[in-house]
Amino acid sequence: MKNSVLFFLLAFVCLSQTARAQDDDLLKSLDQPTSKTFTSATFKGTRLINGHTVETVKGKHLDFLISHRFGRLNSGVDNFYGLDEASIRLGLEYGITDRLTAGVGRSNIQKTVDLYLKYRLLRQSTQGSLLSVTLFASDAIVTEPTRSNASSTLYYNNGERQNWTFQALIARKFSDRFSLQLMPTLLTLAKPEQGPKAIPAVGIGGRFKISKRVSINAEYYARFLSESDQLTAPGGVKSYNAVAVGVDIETGGHVFQLHFTNSQGMIEKQFLSQATGNFFKGDIHYGFNISRTFSFDRKTKKDW
Numbered sequence: 001m002k003n004s005v006l007f008f009l010l011a012f013v014c015l016s017q018t019a020r021a022q023d024d025d026l027l028k029s030l031d032q033p034t035s036k037t038f039t040s041a042t043f044k045g046t047r048l049i050n051g052h053t054v055e056t057v058k059g060k061h062l063d064f065l066i067s068h069r070f071g072r073l074n075s076g077v078d079n080f081y082g083l084d085e086a087s088i089r090l091g092l093e094y095g096i097t098d099r100l101t102a103g104v105g106r107s108n109i110q111k112t113v114d115l116y117l118k119y120r121l122l123r124q125s126t127q128g129s130l131l132s133v134t135l136f137a138s139d140a141i142v143t144e145p146t147r148s149n150a151s152s153t154l155y156y157n158n159g160e161r162q163n164w165t166f167q168a169l170i171a172r173k174f175s176d177r178f179s180l181q182l183m184p185t186l187l188t189l190a191k192p193e194q195g196p197k198a199i200p201a202v203g204i205g206g207r208f209k210i211s212k213r214v215s216i217n218a219e220y221y222a223r224f225l226s227e228s229d230q231l232t233a234p235g236g237v238k239s240y241n242a243v244a245v246g247v248d249i250e251t252g253g254h255v256f257q258l259h260f261t262n263s264q265g266m267i268e269k270q271f272l273s274q275a276t277g278n279f280f281k282g283d284i285h286y287g288f289n290i291s292r293t294f295s296f297d298r299k300t301k302k303d304w
Helices: 002-033 077-082 268-273
Strands: 061-072 086-095 102-107 112-122 132-142 162-173 177-189 198-209 213-224 243-251 254-261 285-295
Touching: 077 102, 112 268, 132 268, 162 268, 177 268, 198 268, 213 268
Parallel strands: none
Antiparallel strands: 061 086, 061 285, 086 102, 102 112, 112 132, 132 162, 162 177, 177 198, 198 213, 213 243, 243 254, 254 285
């Protein structure tokens, strides 16, 4: 009898220790965080067409960008359908970290220098955020000299040459083929030709991949202006909402973007306030963006 009781006591202790060990293992597994899988390549580059995307440059990497816009396609054969005239912007973007990008560019429209920062606040993931969110701020500085003719803008101090843009870039990659982005925007003009100094706008754009390396992109910015606010570009020409469609082609370290837009300007200050063509009446500029990435990091960096 005593042996039976001792046997059952020993069996109970063993079972209790086994159950406790199993419970401890279960609690440990529950305490361990589930690994996140971040969404990659919501867009192929830092530009959708005219505007920025949620993408930032990888840390210790440098992007060199060349943007070109020709004249209007409906300008006729005498102007070689717009190819006889062109605007250009050269830009550099450096990844300070994987989240933070600093950029500088110079375009020949009003000899404008633009400086900007992008910070990736959220990134879409399987076990976290449903959206990617990047904050953007830029200063576009007009450096053209003041001329004496009537069509020129007079600048009395450097403050009148500063034009600020603030954006929240909000995107979601719905599938491997389709991504969509919203761009709430505020543009402040230091010296508008005519109209308000502060221009609120919302952009919408997206891309649809038709093959592994080719996608179709579209972009539209709607400005919220009152009927009395007739915004005009330099020279008193009426400006329109910016519209653009295009194609992205990836070839290794290069991304070629070919597109049609009603804006000859390539930065926010220009395409939001100086798009002088009506896209739906044929006032369309052919253009392209080319970007090339250079790495200054010898180590392979992990996703953050």
